[in-house]
Structures are given as structure tokens and as C-alpha cells.
Amino acid sequence: MSEDILSLIKENVVQGRINQEDEGMEEGMEGKPAVTELVQKALDDGIDVQKIINDGLTSGMDIVGQKFEKKEYYIPDMLASAEAVGAAMEMLEPHLAKNGIEPKGKIIVATVKGDLHDIGKNIVTILLRGAGYLVKDLGNDIDDQTIVDAVKKEQPQFLGLSALLTSTMTHMRAIVQSLKDAGIRDKVKVIVGGAPVSEQFAKDIGADGFGADGFQAVSVIDSLNS
Numbered sequence: 001m002s003e004d005i006l007s008l009i010k011e012n013v014v015q016g017r018i019n020q021e022d023e024g025m026e027e028g029m030e031g032k033p034a035v036t037e038l039v040q041k042a043l044d045d046g047i048d049v050q051k052i053i054n055d056g057l058t059s060g061m062d063i064v065g066q067k068f069e070k071k072e073y074y075i076p077d078m079l080a081s082a083e084a085v086g087a088a089m090e091m092l093e094p095h096l097a098k099n100g101i102e103p104k105g106k107i108i109v110a111t112v113k114g115d116l117h118d119i120g121k122n123i124v125t126i127l128l129r130g131a132g133y134l135v136k137d138l139g140n141d142i143d144d145q146t147i148v149d150a151v152k153k154e155q156p157q158f159l160g161l162s163a164l165l166t167s168t169m170t171h172m173r174a175i176v177q178s179l180k181d182a183g184i185r186d187k188v189k190v191i192v193g194g195a196p197v198s199e200q201f202a203k204d205i206g207a208d209g210f211g212a213d214g215f216q217a218v219s220v221i222d223s224l225n226s
């Protein structure tokens with residue numbers, strides 16, 4: 001029985017359906033319970049929260065990731081699924097705390113100064129939350145010092161920086177340097193991403209990792225976390 005509802009959650013994540021009014025990718029889904037209604041039902045049925053996340057939401061996003069890689073899905077499709085997972089995670093967050101499930105680690109994310117692009121960062125945030133990390137999102141257009149101060153205060157294991165402009169990605173190098181100057185570079189692993197950013201750029205500026213998309217962001221952070 002619990003398998004049924006979990007596979008329905010998974011299917012609806014793939015369809016990118018948040019509520020029952022949503023149409024989804026396939027015909028004839030409108031009116032049927034979608035991710036949020038199914039997650040509520042799973043909670044009411046007493047299904048373990050971690051099972052809902054792993055076997056429903058995350059395995060749904062895994063399929064979305066594969067479809068994205070095979071170019072069967074495009075960015076709007078991925079966003080719809082990511083939003084459905086985000087809505088479900090908001091419902092599950094209080095239950096995670098209540099059940100004493102420890103987050104896998106703490107991450108601060110931000111889009112750097114002068115850069116208003118936040119769609120990619122938001123996807124990364126949602127996927128990391130879905131993967132069990134506690135993510136503090138500072139927002140976009142965040143100046144270097146605010147980011148360094150947040151690392152000092154929050155002491156996260158990871159700092160995820162996003163930049164979409166060649167003119168703003170230079171802040172990433174400056175932030176790595178500021179972390180060194182503040183004597184806290186070895187306390188936090190810095191992961192960078194965004195369309196103009198590359199593996200080579202990450203190496204050049206002394207970052208610890210690079211993710212080309214949200215799924216890589218999760219796997220890179222998972223591997224640095226183990």
C-alpha cells in the first residue's frame with residue numbers, strides 16, 4: 001500500500017504536478033491528486049518521512065535528471081518538477097525536525113554580487129534540500145563580505161556560489177581569497193556553478209568543487225561529504 005502512494009508521488013514529481021488542478025506532461029491527469037495531496041495522504045497514513053523523500057521525491061527527481069540529460073526534458077519541465085519537490089519539502093520540513101532526522105550537512109548558497117540570475121541557484125537549493133541538506137539561501141546580488149560573514153556566523157560545511165555573468169563570476173575568486181584572509185578557508189568547502197563557470201575555473205580559483213547542474217551539485221557535495 002505504502003509502495004503505491006510512494007510510486008504515485010514519484011510519478012507526479014516526474015509530471016511536475018504540485019496540486020490536483022495541475023495538468024502535468026501527459027493528458028488526463030488534471031483533477032487527480034498530485035504531489036502535495038499525495039504527500040499529505042502519505043503523512044496521514046503514517047508513512048516514514050525519510051521514505052517519502054527517498055522513494056517518492058528523490059527517486060522522482062532522479063528520473064527527471066535522466067530525462068534532462070537525454071534532452072527529453074527541458075528547463076521548464078525540470079523547474080516544474082523541482083517546484084513540486086520544493087512544495088513537498090516545505091510540508092515535510094517540520095516532520096523531519098520532529099522525527100529527529102539529522103540533516104546531512106549545512107550549506108549556504110548565494111548568487112554573487114551584481115548578478116540577479118537566481119533560477120539555477122533555486123533549483124540547486126531545492127535539490128540539495130530534497131537530498132537531505134539544511135540549506136540557507138542568502139539570495140541573489142549578495143556582496144562578498146555578507147557571504148564571508150554568513151560563513152563565519154553559520155559555520156556551514158559547504159558554501160555554494162552561483163554566477164551567470166562573466167562579469168560577476170570574478171567575485172567567486174575574491175570570496176575564496178576573503179575566506180583565506182579571514183582564516184576560515186579550511187572550515188568550509190566551496191562549490192561553484194552557473195553557466196559561465198567550469199571545472200577548470202573552479203580549480204583556478206581554488207574552489208573545492210563544480211557542478212554543471214543541480215544533480216551534479218548534489219553528487220559533488222555528497223562525495224565531498226563522505
Ligand code: B12
Pocket residue numbers: 075114115116117118119120121123124159160161162163164165166167191192193194195196210211212213214215216217
Ligand atoms: C533568465 C535569464 C535572465 C533573467 C534572470 C531571472 C532570474 N530570476 O534568474 C533576467 C531577465 C533578469 C536576466 C537579466 C540579465 N541577463 Co540574463 N539570462 C537569462 C537566461 C535566458 C537563462 C538563465 C537561467 O535561468 N537558466 C536556467 C538555469 C536552470 O540554469 P543555470 O542558471 O545555468 O543553473 C544551472 C547550472 O548552471 C547549475 N548551477 C547554477 N548555480 C549553481 C551553483 C552551484 C553551487 C552549483 C554547484 C551549480 C549551479 O545548476 C543549475 C540547475 O541545473 C540566460 C541564457 C541562458 N540560456 O543561460 C541569460 C544570460 C545568463 N543573461 C545574460 C545577460 C547579458 C543578462 C543581462 C546583462 C541583460 C541585460 N542587458 O540587461 C541582465 C543582467 C542582470 C543581472 N545584473 O544579473 C547573458 C550572460 C552573458 C555573459 N556571459 O555574461 C546570458 C547568457 C544571455 C546571453 N546569451 O547573452 N537574465
